[in-house]
Amino acid sequence: MAPTWEEIRAAPKVILHDHLDGGLRPSTVVDLASRVGHELPASDPEELGRWFVEAADSGSLERYLETFQHTVAVMQTSEALTRVAAECAEDLAADGVVYAEVRYAPEQHLDAGLTLDEVVRAVEAGFREGERRAAEAGRPIRVATLLTAMRHAARSREIAELVVRYRDTGVVGFDIAGAEAGFPPTRHLDAFEYLRRENAHFTIHAGEAFGLPSIWEALQWCGADRLGHGVRIVDDLAASEDGNVKLGRLAAYVRDKRIPLELCPSSNVQTGAAPSIEEHPFGLLTRLRYRVTVNTDNRLMSNTSMSRELALLSETFGYDLDDYQWFAVNALKSAFIPFDERLALINDVVKPGYAALKAQRTLIGLRPVAAPGASSAR
Ligand SMILES: O=c1[nH]cnc2c1ncn2[C@@H]1O[C@H](CO)[C@@H](O)[C@H]1O
Numbered sequence: 069m070a071p072t073w074e075e076i077r078a079a080p081k082v083i084l085h086d087h088l089d090g091g092l093r094p095s096t097v098v099d100l101a102s103r104v105g106h107e108l109p110a111s112d113p114e115e116l117g118r119w120f121v122e123a124a125d126s127g128s129l130e131r132y133l134e135t136f137q138h139t140v141a142v143m144q145t146s147e148a149l150t151r152v153a154a155e156c157a158e159d160l161a162a163d164g165v166v167y168a169e170v171r172y173a174p175e176q177h178l179d180a181g182l183t184l185d186e187v188v189r190a191v192e193a194g195f196r197e198g199e200r201r202a203a204e205a206g207r208p209i210r211v212a213t214l215l216t217a218m219r220h221a222a223r224s225r226e227i228a229e230l231v232v233r234y235r236d237t238g239v240v241g242f243d244i245a246g247a248e249a250g251f252p253p254t255r256h257l258d259a260f261e262y263l264r265r266e267n268a269h270f271t272i273h274a275g276e277a278f279g280l281p282s283i284w285e286a287l288q289w290c291g292a293d294r295l296g297h298g299v300r301i302v303d304d305l306a307a308s309e310d311g312n313v314k315l316g317r318l319a320a321y322v323r324d325k326r327i328p329l330e331l332c333p334s335s336n337v338q339t340g341a342a343p344s345i346e347e348h349p350f351g352l353l354t355r356l357r358y359r360v361t362v363n364t365d366n367r368l369m370s371n372t373s374m375s376r377e378l379a380l381l382s383e384t385f386g387y388d389l390d391d392y393q394w395f396a397v398n399a400l401k402s403a404f405i406p407f408d409e410r411l412a413l414i415n416d417v418v419k420p421g422y423a424a425l426k427a428q429r430t431l432i433g434l435r436p437v438a439a440p441g442a443s444s445a446r
């Protein structure tokens with residue numbers, strides 16, 4: 069049964085991969101740009117929103133990433149960072165996201181003289197404010213932070229230390245992002261080794277614009293807990309003669325170890341990592357029971373939301389509420405907050421939320437509910 073848009077919006081959703089500087093409201097970009105005198109490609113918010121999507125729709129990660137110059141440029145003061153973070157939490161909560169890990173690269177917000185610590189504090193203040201407003205609006209959310217280091221730069225060790233410094237005040241993990249080809253994860257081995265010694269968590273953007281070697285390095289050299297995208301693990305899958313899918317060694321490792329894949333369907337189509345939603349490996353990876361999660365990556369550049377990504381996946385692969393619940397539970401199992409807090413979100417928020425939605429269906433008698441036990445194997 070295809071969920072209605074209202075059901076999708078109401079469903080408790082969990083997101084692990086969302087960039088703060090890729091999720092601004094177009095109106096906020098316009099407003100902040102006028103204050104700092106930054107010239108934008110369009111001054112009308114609607115037109116600017118369209119510009120971001122069209123410019124990002126480039127078929128290349130490098131060109132997609134160029135659009136971030138216009139968001140990063142307006143995120144250079146504490147006030148701007150706090151505002152953007154608060155609005156991010158509010159927007160995710162309004163869309164029914166109950167837990168989010170949001171990432172950004174502190175080193176990109178130093179142009180007007182802020183220190184790395186000031187950047188982190190400004191963003192954390194914004195997330196707390198956004199959480200407060202969301203709770204007040206009756207849509208509680210918890211937002212945790214991942215600090216990203218840019219893979220072409222050389223500040224990853226410093227950013228890793230920042231993660232450890234703020235691990236008790238909102239920051240839960242580390243990531244590297246930016247152009248993948250030519251910038252392998254092992255370039256930042258020092259940062260990853262440091263984090264492992266500190267018992268800290270990290271994910272790595274890998275297997276998006278570059279294939280298996282990037283995923284292999286991220287896991288086997290660097291020790292990543294999760295893969296940002298990781299979608300090109302399908303390069304290690306082959307159809308065998310009996311019609312089944314044969315897993316290569318790396319693909320088997322990823323599935324056996326339950327390595328979480330932070331899949332971002334719309335973003336992948338824009339950067340050329342997948343030809344279309346229909347041909348996106350999401351369907352195959354889900355069928356093969358990888359630890360798949362649904363994510364937005366950059367809501368502004370893809371004009372998307374968690375609800376829209378789920379709606380697209382339902383249209384394409386026929387997913388229903390049980391599948392959404394599985395994606396949400398997968399994401400919480402893979403989250404970087406402590407185990408007891410993950411469990412509490414699963415048992416007290418996600419499961420009751422889906423149970424209520426399904427009960428509503430029976431109540432209004434519109435549609436049958438899947439037979440009991442149909443999804444219990446998950
Ligand atoms: O999908 C992606 N792949 C690689 N890098 C990305 C992606 N989305 C955003 N960023 C990069 O991460 C920085 C910090 O948030 C952004 O400024 C952008 O350059």
Ligand SMILES: [Zn+2]
Pocket residue numbers: 085087245273296365
């Ligand atoms: Zn990303």
